[in-house]
Each structure stands twice: as structure tokens, then as C-alpha cells.
Amino acid sequence: MLTEIAPPTLDERVAALEARLAALEARPLEAPLPDACRRRTCSYFRDYLAQGPAELVHEAFHEVEREALALQGTCHPWHDAHPDAPDQHCPGCGSGRLDRLERRIRA
Numbered sequence: 181m182l183t184e185i186a187p188p189t190l191d192e193r194v195a196a197l198e199a200r201l202a203a204l205e206a207r208p209l210e211a212p213l214p215d216a217c218r219r220r221t222c223s224y225f226r227d228y229l230a231q232g233p234a235e236l237v238h239e240a241f242h243e244v245e246r247e248a249l250a251l252q253g254t255c256h257p258w259h260d261a262h263p264d265a266p267d268q269h270c271p272g273c274g275s276g277r278l279d280r281l282e283r284r285i286r287a
């Protein structure tokens with residue numbers, strides 16, 4: 181048996197609406213760039229562009245970089261544990277995904 185829930189009063193609906201508006205206003209439209217990116221001292225400007233013309237735009241570079249860093253967390257320990265298999269790929273990126281990501285960001 182369902183207990184009946186009273187519909188929200190007008191005051192409650194206005195309060196909920198105001199809370200949502202306040203939350204929307206508090207959120208910046210775009211995430212602000214990290215300091216290093218704004219000052220152009222991040223890895224993109226410091227390392228990537230230093231090695232030649234850009235194939236990735238700034239944002240895309242950091243996206244690939246983040247993915248590569250995440251993979252390194254599983255890939256590198258596997259290779260450290262299998263020093264006899266330098267040409268093999270770890271189960272986490274069996275197709276050599278990390279290699280390709282690292283080449284793209286010139287790591």
C-alpha cells in the first residue's frame with residue numbers, strides 16, 4: 181500500500197527552482213585551464229611542440245596524455261614483471277595501445 185505524498189507547495193517548488201539556478205550559476209561554463217596550460221608551460225608546449233609541428237591540438241593532446249598515463253599504470257608494472265618479453269604486449273593493452281598513444285604524444 182502506497183502512502184500518499186503531498187504535492188510540493190508553490191513555495192517548495194520555487195525554492196527548488198532557485199536552488200537549481202544557483203547551482204547552475206556556480207558552475208563555470210567551461211572548466212578553467214590549468215595554470216601550466218594558461219602559462220604555456222605544460223607538457224604540450226614544453227615537450228610536444230618542441231619536437232616538431234603539432235599533429236594534435238592542445239586539448240586533444242592532454243586527452244591522449246591522460247589515457248596514456250592511465251595505461252602506464254597497468255602496462256609498465258607488467259613489463260617490469262616480464263623483462264624476458266620486451267616485444268610482447270601486456271594483457272591490458274595487448275594490441276600495443278600504449279605504444280601508439282605514447283608515439284602520438286611523443287612521450
Ligand SMILES: [Zn+2]
Nearest residue numbers: 216217222224
Ligand atoms: Zn596544456
Ligand SMILES: [Zn+2]
Nearest residue numbers: 255270273278
Ligand atoms: Zn600494456
